[in-house]
Amino acid sequence: xxxxxxxxLLAARPVGFPKETDFRLVDSSLPDLAPGQFLVRSIFLxxxxxMRGRMNDRKSYAEPxxxxxxxxxxVVGEVIESQHEKFGVGKLVVGMFGxxxxxxxxxxxxxxxxTGSAPxxxxxxxxxxxxxxAYCGFLDICQPKEGETVVVSGAAGAVGSVVGQIAKLKGCxxxxxxxxxxxxxxxxxxxxxxxxxxYKSTDDYYGKLRELCPEGIDCYFDNVGGPxxxxxxxxxxxxxxxxxxxxxxxxxxxxxxxxxxxxWKLIEKQAKVEGFLVFQYVSQFREAMQQLSEWxxxxxxxxxxxxxxxxxxxxxxxxxxxxGENIGKQLVKIxxxx
Amino acid sequence: xxxxxxxxLLAARPVGFPKETDFRLVDSSLPDLAPGQFLVRSIFLxxxxxMRGRMNDRKSYAEPxxxxxxxxxxVVGEVIESQHEKFGVGKLVVGMFGxxxxxxxxxxxxxxxxTGSAPxxxxxxxxxxxxxxAYCGFLDICQPKEGETVVVSGAAGAVGSVVGQIAKLKGCxxxxxxxxxxxxxxxxxxxxxxxxxxYKSTDDYYGKLRELCPEGIDCYFDNVGGPxxxxxxxxxxxxxxxxxxxxxxxxxxxxxxxxxxxxWKLIEKQAKVEGFLVFQYVSQFREAMQQLSEWxxxxxxxxxxxxxxxxxxxxxxxxxxxxGENIGKQLVKIxxxx
Numbered sequence: 001x002x003x004x005x006x007x008x009l010l011a012a013r014p015v016g017f018p019k020e021t022d023f024r025l026v027d028s029s030l031p032d033l034a035p036g037q038f039l040v041r042s043i044f045l046x047x048x049x050x051m052r053g054r055m056n057d058r059k060s061y062a063e064p065x066x067x068x069x070x071x072x073x074x075v076v077g078e079v080i081e082s083q084h085e086k087f088g089v090g091k092l093v094v095g096m097f098g099x100x101x102x103x104x105x106x107x108x109x110x111x112x113x114x115t116g117s118a119p120x121x122x123x124x125x126x127x128x129x130x131x132x133x134a135y136c137g138f139l140d141i142c143q144p145k146e147g148e149t150v151v152v153s154g155a156a157g158a159v160g161s162v163v164g165q166i167a168k169l170k171g172c173x174x175x176x177x178x179x180x181x182x183x184x185x186x187x188x189x190x191x192x193x194x195x196x197x198x199y200k201s202t203d204d205y206y207g208k209l210r211e212l213c214p215e216g217i218d219c220y221f222d223n224v225g226g227p228x229x230x231x232x233x234x235x236x237x238x239x240x241x242x243x244x245x246x247x248x249x250x251x252x253x254x255x256x257x258x259x260x261x262x263x264w265k266l267i268e269k270q271a272k273v274e275g276f277l278v279f280q281y282v283s284q285f286r287e288a289m290q291q292l293s294e295w296x297x298x299x300x301x302x303x304x305x306x307x308x309x310x311x312x313x314x315x316x317x318x319x320x321x322x323x324g325e326n327i328g329k330q331l332v333k334i335x336x337x338x
Numbered sequence: 339x340x341x342x343x344x345x346x347l348l349a350a351r352p353v354g355f356p357k358e359t360d361f362r363l364v365d366s367s368l369p370d371l372a373p374g375q376f377l378v379r380s381i382f383l384x385x386x387x388x389m390r391g392r393m394n395d396r397k398s399y400a401e402p403x404x405x406x407x408x409x410x411x412x413v414v415g416e417v418i419e420s421q422h423e424k425f426g427v428g429k430l431v432v433g434m435f436g437x438x439x440x441x442x443x444x445x446x447x448x449x450x451x452x453t454g455s456a457p458x459x460x461x462x463x464x465x466x467x468x469x470x471x472a473y474c475g476f477l478d479i480c481q482p483k484e485g486e487t488v489v490v491s492g493a494a495g496a497v498g499s500v501v502g503q504i505a506k507l508k509g510c511x512x513x514x515x516x517x518x519x520x521x522x523x524x525x526x527x528x529x530x531x532x533x534x535x536x537y538k539s540t541d542d543y544y545g546k547l548r549e550l551c552p553e554g555i556d557c558y559f560d561n562v563g564g565p566x567x568x569x570x571x572x573x574x575x576x577x578x579x580x581x582x583x584x585x586x587x588x589x590x591x592x593x594x595x596x597x598x599x600x601x602w603k604l605i606e607k608q609a610k611v612e613g614f615l616v617f618q619y620v621s622q623f624r625e626a627m628q629q630l631s632e633w634x635x636x637x638x639x640x641x642x643x644x645x646x647x648x649x650x651x652x653x654x655x656x657x658x659x660x661x662g663e664n665i666g667k668q669l670v671k672i673x674x675x676x
Contacts, residue, residue, distance in 0.1 A: 060606050247602045256598040264585045266613025268398050273611045275604025
């Protein structure tokens with residue numbers, strides 16, 4: 001048996017931007033396995049923007065995390081004890097095991113890790129939920145066509161960086177919006193974006209974006225919202241398609257932010273805006289994963305990870321991700337891979 | 339030949355809400371017909387919200403009307419002289435002949451009036467552009483399903499009243515938003531809406547709409563925008579479809595109005611918002627018109643018209659329409675039908 005299970009609980013509901021004291025590290029013991037259960041040792045924990053929403057009291061598309069409950073999160077781990085037929089000892093698995101060193105599962109919504117020759121950490125990134133989010137949401141809603149201009153906000157994040165590269169693979173002109181010069185350089189030099197804007201270097205998002213998109217914007221994939229999206233909306237072309245994946249600029253707002261009314265623009269440009277959650281595409285996951293794996297294996301789809309060591313540092317990693325410290329996928333390493 | 343052609347010109351670009359002095363009535367003479375042309379005597383002129391946009395200097399989806407140019411507008415008229423093969427003397431035609439008593443045309447984008455047993459005025463309303471706008475936009479974007487809740491703003495107008503009745507024909511629960519108790523009574527008592535809200539009777543659009551839509555909103559067809567749309571967005575269900583047809587609350591704004599940011603809601607509800615112009619559905623007009631005619635003939639689709647007499651009163655009719663004085667289609671009668 002495991003001596004102790006360290007866990008990170010939600011200690012308090014954040015007011016505005018979360019603090020480390022909104023979390024609490026505790027030691028707990030694990031019960032014995034019941035038939036049909038197995039025990040997972042966490043290796044990597046994913047921290048993602050959606051977790052900010054779960055810290056609020058208000059039900060959105062999912063239930064909030066309760067006070068003193070383990071924070072939700074996707075984890076890659078190894079099965080180290082099992083009374084389950086499918087998930088035997090030694091299997092590498094990915095599931096919503098939460099912010100903790102060990103988890104007991106009955107296999108519900110758990111997958112065997114299948115990242116081919118790529119590291120198992122990619123099961124939380126380019127070959128996991130973020131990669132599927134990018135692939136399914138972008139292709140379904142934006143329907144990118146060769147030669148079109150695609151703008152991606154949050155472009156250096158786990159989802160945005162995949163969207164931009166898929167857009168390049170589809171023959172589009174791709175412009176990223178990100179929050180540092182290092183990110184801009186990464187997007188253009190490493191990932192092959194045609195251009196990128198460091199939005200922290202200017203107040204004139206509209207003017208800068210117009211320079212980078214002389215033909216206007218046909219597809220906008222939005223992870224950020226707020227004034228960056230206002231500028232993008234102002235530049236859309238006729239029949240533009242806008243996918244709303246995230247609104248990270250709004251997650252810490254204490255009341256609904258005001259902004260310019262945008263609906264008239266949608267008539268003028270006969271344009272479409274659609275919000276989505278990756279779960280709605282579950283029937284396409286298998287095909288999407290095959291394509292993503294193929295692109296990763298052949299080097300057409302690149303990824304970067306930022307890894308913080310130790311479960312105790314997960315709150316800091318999460319806060320840094322919310323502040324945009326990460327380039328690519330933000331992970332927490334909890335224990336060694338086998 | 340015609341002695342004189344009275345015309346209404348755009349005299350000045352309106353600042354905010356237009357005034358009668360933004361228009362000017364003039365007498366002009368008509369040139370002789372060239373081969374391939376015909377002369378139309380105007381019978382009914384349509385005044386519509388889109389005309390407000392054309393009075394501005396800024397190009398939107400169409401060119402602005404120039405100062406001292408005849409105001410644009412759809413007209414039903416009779417051919418009274420012709421050097422055109424198809425459009426012979428005595429034909430009743432509908433086209434963009436403008437705010438004037440007579441017009442010379444070469445037949446471009448002119449249709450023979452085909453309203454069956456319905457009066458020719460319907461070629462500007464339920465069996466014209468407003469009817470097609472309602473039919474094509476609502477069915478394509480909203481994809482209404484039996485039992486769903488549909489909300490229509492501007493519900494007593496030429497487009498909204500058709501949308502609501504089509505929604506009823508599709509088995510939906512239909513709630514209209516309109517600007518007077520008389521309109522509310524008309525929607526419910528005459529057109530068969532399940533409920534309607536007089537938005538001028540309350541400040542609590544959200545609370546009132548929630549009462550009328552206890553199951554939430556699956557489809558929202560928006561002619562109005564502004565705070566009414568904010569309330570509707572707050573009540574949408576998962577996978578809601580929102581068609582943006584007009585934003586009449588915004589047309590007289592002198593700068594972009596601010597409102598609550600709505601994009602997050604689209605993620606939470608996996609919802610779609612789409613703006614459209616009726617012209618994009620031109621390939622469906624024939625089929626749409628057949629269905630609309632059938633419904634009108636069988637009494638399933640009702641309509642009302644508000645008719646102001648005399649070309650000289652067209653500016654007043656237009657301003658009254660912008661202020662919501664009309665129930666149903668606002669028309670100006672310019673001369674007698676044959």
